[in-house]
Amino acid sequence: MFASLVGLLHQPSIALRVPGDDTTFNPKEYPNVTIIAQGKVQGKIRLIHNTNDDSGLGLISTRVWVTKDNDKEEVSIRTRFEDRTLTFTLEGPRRFANLNIYHETTISIPCSVRNMENLIIDIPNSSLSGDGLHSLYWNKVKSDLSNSSIALETLHADTIDLRTSNSSISGSYEAGHIDLNTSNGSISAKLVVNEARDGRQSSVTTKTSNSGLELHVDATPTSRGLWMDNSTRNGKAIVGCLLGPATRGSYVSVTSANSKVELSLDASQTGQPLEVNTKTSNASIVTSIMVPQDQPFKGLAQSSNSSVTVNLTEAFQGRFDLSTSNSSTVVEGTHLQFETEKKSNKKGSRGHGSSDVKLSTSNASLNLRFYPAGDSPAADTKSGY
Template identity: 60%
Template structure:
């Protein structure tokens, strides 16, 4: 406790230089990067794609601040070159009960380099940011942080996996597989999901707690579809998704607890079956979906102590079921045939087909509406995505 109070009033403010704090590397010979910190170290990491650099060499530069002069003996920078991988490690002490070492590290990739291999960052108590990465493509990005923010203007890779805690994740991410996870911090992201290089189904996972998730997703044409799920609790989920054409079906899910779900999906172009799952409690659900044309759609929306409003385009052809306890149900649209039409329980058919929608609530109303495509709320998502630009994936 005393050491922690000492750190608050005596933050690291003495700048020091240590061996290897400026190290160059050849990205052609060493396309893979490992950036690591060990011990009681905190700070910032920034990735930059240099606007103009004739050297064709990459540079990792770190600056270190300490609290007391003798702390300098407790910090070191180690470098290693092996198996096409450059490893840069900032080593700090383990004996301090507070953080006496602070660093600011810049990873500079030369402008001439447009493709890199794998990027691994394992740096607790260190934030991550980027600048001008629009024309830089990675193979795999694997990031492990804690208690620090991730704010990336843009990041392009075949696979992106980012973890932090007690802080937020934000940015634009373009990849075949994307996983962003934190706790006690918001996730705010624009995603472009492409077909992975291995040809398997794209996997997207967003997860946090005690905070909101705000997603804008554009899934480009794939051969294996998309599996995507978003989770939080004690926060709000707001997501708009455009699915491109696929040759196999997709699954899109949003799971919450003690928070609302605002779900908008345009699957009218996918040409394949689609499963959708929305679940929460103690919060309302608004789910607006442009269903696939002439393909089976299966939707399940579940809530407790919160209302549900589901809007589907009239392309939906099949069975609907609404069940509630201690509240009411409504179904609106044309070409409806009811098998059961009670206040708290409705079921029947909308047209003829294999699609299914089931809505289950407790202590709150359930509403289902069938709209023409231009009138559906999901059309708003379609227009937002169509006005954006798609980036051409570069082969290597």
């Protein structure tokens, strides 16, 4: 939004052709692509993988508009072909000024190429979008943008690391490691988590502030479990996640502040330990989990000045602890044994396992319910995939 407003104010309208603004390359010889912009620039980047070109060559094409004639002398393009890497650098004005040039940059990979290595995009005040990416696979895609959105559909890589600020991140992403990071903008994405090539446990990290977070995560393709941390502030966090059979335990965290947290998680088929943390303040938490069979589960749901509801399947075997102030606590299910059964505090166990779940808040109620697997609210998690 910021870059768009600046564009309206300054209206770069003088078209400029710059030597090197159409750069071709052989993706087999240069499978690593780095795009950099320096100086006072704004614009758009587009990644395309639907070009039919008998030559098999890729293309980086940039079109530039400037605000004033004297800005032309401060615009240049440099290209470097070295160590299997094409580095494309757009130079804009560096003197103190507003964003005096606008660019539209397209990265085209021919359809005949299905595998690339690394794509790095480091351009300020520029958005990132794509087209036809479902059959193109990267080793790593990394962006460092600002003040503009990222929207990519079916981006495949082993590692995806996308960063911007003051705008949103959306789309669908498939990788072994996924990191989506912005501020003052929402994150709304569908994620498929694959086996990571580096042998480490697959991971998902999402972070924003002052806006909402909504994720649908399918981690069934990875057999090493999942480490996932999702956080926002002053925005609602909604996460649905499906885990498959695994050889390692999984960790899932969803946190916010001053806004509601909702988590729906099906871990019933993992066969491994699971730890889940949900936290917020001054807002409610609703967590529904199909816990793993015959494996320890550790859960924490913590808020303040608002209610907390946790729904678990009857595979849970272990201890529970609920504590609030100035309100009630409720535990519902079968085979419950209570050590403490007060209005604002309940402790006890269900079965004889080593699992543990804790709920806490203040000035609001706590609700813990144990369901048969088929009746669990988390059973609807699969319908989102």
